[in-house]
Amino acid sequence: MRVAVLGATRGMGREVARRLATRGDSLVLLGRTPAALDELATDLQVRGARKVSTVPLDLADPTSFAPALDAAKAFLTRIDAVVITAGAFGTQEQLEDDVELCHRVLDLDFTKTILLCEEVRKRLLADGGGQLVVFSSVAGDRGRKTVGLYGATKAGLSHYLDALDHRYRSAGLVTTCVKPGFVRTEMTAGLKEPPFAADPDEVAEVVVAAIDRQSPQVYAPGIWRLVMLVIRHLPRFVMRRVGF
Amino acid sequence: MGTDLESLTRQATLSRGLGRSYGDASLPAQGVAEVVGTRLADRMLAFDEQTGVLRAQAGLSLHDLARTFLPRGWFSPVSPGTWYVTLGGMVASDIHGKNHHVAGTIGRHVRALRMRVASGEVLEVTRSSHPDLFAATLGGMGLTGHILEVELQLQKLSSPWIWRESIQCPSFDELLEGVAQSAEAWPQTVAWIDTLATGKHLGKGVLMRGRWARPEEAPARQPRRGLQPTVPFLAPSWAINDLTVRAINFAYYHKQIVPFVEGPVTPHSWFTPLDSIKHWSRAYGRRGFTQHQAVIPREAGLGKVREYCELIAKRGGTGLLCVLKDCGPEGEGLLSFPKPGISVPIDLPVKPGLQDFIDELNRFVLDVGGRIYLTKDGFTRREHFEAMEADRLPRFREVRRTWDPDLKLRSAMSQRLLGDPG
Ligand SMILES: Cc1cc2nc3c(=O)[nH]c(=O)nc-3n(C[C@H](O)[C@H](O)[C@H](O)COP(=O)(O)OP(=O)(O)OC[C@H]3O[C@@H](n4cnc5c(N)ncnc54)[C@H](O)[C@@H]3O)c2cc1C
Ligand SMILES: NC(=O)c1ccc[n+]([C@@H]2O[C@H](COP(=O)([O-])OP(=O)(O)OC[C@H]3O[C@@H](n4cnc5c(N)ncnc54)[C@H](OP(=O)(O)O)[C@@H]3O)[C@@H](O)[C@H]2O)c1
Numbered sequence: 001m002r003v004a005v006l007g008a009t010r011g012m013g014r015e016v017a018r019r020l021a022t023r024g025d026s027l028v029l030l031g032r033t034p035a036a037l038d039e040l041a042t043d044l045q046v047r048g049a050r051k052v053s054t055v056p057l058d059l060a061d062p063t064s065f066a067p068a069l070d071a072a073k074a075f076l077t078r079i080d081a082v083v084i085t086a087g088a089f090g091t092q093e094q095l096e097d098d099v100e101l102c103h104r105v106l107d108l109d110f111t112k113t114i115l116l117c118e119e120v121r122k123r124l125l126a127d128g129g130g131q132l133v134v135f136s137s138v139a140g141d142r143g144r145k146t147v148g149l150y151g152a153t154k155a156g157l158s159h160y161l162d163a164l165d166h167r168y169r170s171a172g173l174v175t176t177c178v179k180p181g182f183v184r185t186e187m188t189a190g191l192k193e194p195p196f197a198a199d200p201d202e203v204a205e206v207v208v209a210a211i212d213r214q215s216p217q218v219y220a221p222g223i224w225r226l227v228m229l230v231i232r233h234l235p236r237f238v239m240r241r242v243g244f
Numbered sequence: 245m246g247t248d249l250e251s252l253t254r255q256a257t258l259s260r261g262l263g264r265s266y267g268d269a270s271l272p273a274q275g276v277a278e279v280v281g282t283r284l285a286d287r288m289l290a291f292d293e294q295t296g297v298l299r300a301q302a303g304l305s306l307h308d309l310a311r312t313f314l315p316r317g318w319f320s321p322v323s324p325g326t327w328y329v330t331l332g333g334m335v336a337s338d339i340h341g342k343n344h345h346v347a348g349t350i351g352r353h354v355r356a357l358r359m360r361v362a363s364g365e366v367l368e369v370t371r372s373s374h375p376d377l378f379a380a381t382l383g384g385m386g387l388t389g390h391i392l393e394v395e396l397q398l399q400k401l402s403s404p405w406i407w408r409e410s411i412q413c414p415s416f417d418e419l420l421e422g423v424a425q426s427a428e429a430w431p432q433t434v435a436w437i438d439t440l441a442t443g444k445h446l447g448k449g450v451l452m453r454g455r456w457a458r459p460e461e462a463p464a465r466q467p468r469r470g471l472q473p474t475v476p477f478l479a480p481s482w483a484i485n486d487l488t489v490r491a492i493n494f495a496y497y498h499k500q501i502v503p504f505v506e507g508p509v510t511p512h513s514w515f516t517p518l519d520s521i522k523h524w525s526r527a528y529g530r531r532g533f534t535q536h537q538a539v540i541p542r543e544a545g546l547g548k549v550r551e552y553c554e555l556i557a558k559r560g561g562t563g564l565l566c567v568l569k570d571c572g573p574e575g576e577g578l579l580s581f582p583k584p585g586i587s588v589p590i591d592l593p594v595k596p597g598l599q600d601f602i603d604e605l606n607r608f609v610l611d612v613g614g615r616i617y618l619t620k621d622g623f624t625r626r627e628h629f630e631a632m633e634a635d636r637l638p639r640f641r642e643v644r645r646t647w648d649p650d651l652k653l654r655s656a657m658s659q660r661l662l663g664d665p666g
Contacts, residue, residue: 010247010284022312036247039287046288046298047312186284189245201308 129172261330267622302332382577
């Protein structure tokens with residue numbers, strides 16, 4: 001496959017890129033930190049990627065989207081899939097206490113992410129189709145005490161991705177909404193681990209399989225599908241009482 | 245923890261990989277809050293398909309290396325019993341595998357290290373550039389500097405499968421003789437022994453020998469790890485007792501109904517049977533467990549190995565694992581573990597009386613001129629360690645004095661065993 005990845009410098013994006021590289025895919029790494037992108041490009045090359053290039057894109061800056069996607073396409077000649085894992089996080093307490101941070105997270109994880117998806121959508125459709133793989137979160141599945149603000153962006157994002165898949169799959173645009181549970185990355189460093197915490201590599205395995213199957217939605221690891229099924233159906237009085 | 249080891253190690257006093265050492269080797273010294281976690285620094289930096297030389301950051305896991313290179317026909321020339329270890333941890337413990345008698349420790353295959361030493365300098369360290377530092381770092385338990393990058397010679401494989409034979413042995417002598425006899429023709433040998441069989445059954449076990457399969461013996465498909473069941477929660481502390489271990493050992497011994505089995509197996513199941521159960525250590529419950537591993541030198545004779553195993557069996561050293569390995573010649577690491585003889589590891593659930601038991605084991609080991617494996621140790625007393633290492637320790641201390649006169653680099657282990665300040 002020929003894949004562009006945003007968020008490959010760290011966390012789950014890095015492991016997804018590695019799995020694709022190991023099987024010989026061609027990759028463009030999009031991102032805002034050129035040195036980190038170049039370092040990862042070398043890693044992916046050693047792991048077996050057919051070819052790798054890096055292209056600057058800052059999710060906070062929508063004017064960077066179009067030129068970056070142009071450059072990615074020029075390198076790959078055709079883009080089969082775009083994977084977006086970039087995002088920001090804050091705990092409920094941090095976001096409640098810091099308006100500026102709150103604004104940044106809401107803006108990046110919802111508005112900017114969707115603007116980027118729209119840019120990708122137009123291009124993939126114009127090229128006859130492709131796959132858009134975006135990292136949302138289980139936090140968007142139910143309003144919970146500990147992830148109200150962050151979860152709201154992911155709820156909106158999941159909603160958008162769902163609709164996108166319904167609207168454009170028949171035209172060749174496959175949308176995959178990824179919902180990771182708690183994953184040990186720098187994003188969650190220092191937080192208390194709940195049960196079923198996973199490593200980025202376990203998530204990547206599930207995600208690559210979902211890309212191949214062209215699933216519209218995937219929980220990673222899979223157990224979260226069940227966990228969220230239960231949580232979605234817990235009555236309000238329980239949600240008010242429980243700590244998560 | 246982070247991806248940029250170079251800046252993370254600038255002030256740090258110790259590095260830690262995946263924490264698979266059993267004792268206090270990767271824990272901070274008293275009064276030190278943090279160690280550098282290397283596991284996110286796991287980039288591959290270069291690989292030469294012609295020569296098989298791999299250069300990678302110290303946090304690269306063997307699990308990742310296996311997944312990437314087994315399909316390409318290469319692997320680490322030495323593998324421990326788990327792949328959830330980092331290159332840095334493998335070098336710092338100078339690990340050995342089932343092929344120690346032919347391949348030596350991992351150190352033999354390390355071509356170069358990039359290290360941050362106590363002065364803050366970052367150096368490219370090789371056998372010729374800094375012989376003393378290089379030798380002290382192999383098995384030096386992180387006390388000579390932070391390993392940032394490792395350059396390792398990989399082994400070219402005849403196929404990505406292992407050809408193994410296993411043979412049931414009803415007695416200790418047969419088992420150990422089998423291991424010794426297999427050593428010449430087989431690059432990989434171990435003896436699995438039933439930890440609870442006593443008396444005339446003592447030493448009942450299975451002799452296992454293996455080698456990389458020849459292409460015509462190997463299945464055409466790529467080997468994969470099977471389903472990985474997990475132990476999701478800590479088990480109650482009573483879960484592992486003599487009865488459950490007896491049941492597991494019984495199952496293990498009789499898994500092969502016929503006394504002789506041969507055929508291709510995946511390298512996963514050959515090298516790392518425990519990795520097939522995620523979080524297996526949780527089965528030991530909250531109190532957890534430790535290990536103790538000693539080598540009984542060849543000069544002491546097989547009788548001493550038997551005596552040692554009797555000592556363990558008598559005290560009911562209940563544990564799941566007891567895999568005897570005959571070690572080959574000593575390597576270049578100043579404090580590396582293996583030397584010619586039989587290495588005996590045991591799992592020990594943490595419970596009252598543990599310290600006394602370990603003291604008793606160590607007195608035995610000291611008496612027969614053996615030594616213990618630091619990476620498995622959390623309880624050995626300083627006087628026992630110093631006595632066991634009377635010949636080698638002065639040289640190690642000297643290299644440390646040269647490179648780290650203020651003992652900036654230290655760990656909970658170095659305080660316990662080397663008397664480092666807090
Ligand atoms: C199930 C199991 C089976 C095992 N089987 C074997 C076996 O067959 N043979 C064998 O030899 N060992 C075996 N081991 C032990 C294991 O290989 C070693 O403990 C190894 O060092 C663990 O690597 P790690 O990355 O987890 O290191 P850690 O446990 O995190 O650290 C171990 C030591 O290495 C040092 N260290 C780690 N990274 C660095 C670095 N970047 N720079 C400097 N110092 C560093 C630490 O300070 C510490 O002293 C086994 C362990 C387990 C759990
Ligand atoms: N970790 C979890 O438990 C968890 C759970 C559910 C969902 N998620 C979601 O999964 C996704 C990935 O999470 P992760 O834990 O892997 O994150 P991570 O380790 O923090 O990595 C984030 C990645 O996004 C990039 N990025 C951040 N802001 C950017 C920007 N403005 N422009 C370009 N790139 C930017 C980062 O690049 P730089 O190197 O340049 O910073 C980095 O590569 C996120 O959307 C997150 O919300 C995470």
